[in-house]
Amino acid sequence: MEYLLALAESEALRNNFLRGKRYVELARRIALRTNTPMPKGYMYCRKCLNPLIPGKNCHVRLRSNRVVIHCHNCRNIKRIPYLREKKKAKICQKFQKPN
Secondary structure, three states, X not given: OHHHHHHHHHHHHOOOHHHHHHHHHHXXXXXXXXXXXXXXXXXXXXXXXXXXXXXOOEEEEEOOOEEEEEEOOOOOEEEEEOHHHHHHHHHHHHHOOOO
């Protein structure tokens, strides 16, 4: 699956989005059939299954409490919250001494 996703990313960089989409579809079908999670580190749109390359077919914006990724092909929006940073801030706040 990781090889197929790497191929999809390289094809998307060459502006061959149809072939990249096909590779993502194949990798996703294998993941569903074998009940294994998709590898981390590769971005693809969950609606149209195109590999996402920031600046080519998606744009990434940083908001106050999340990362927002917009797909240019299907206008899908993916929001990723800043959970790790919030958790660290809560822990640091808990251990600070009150004045």
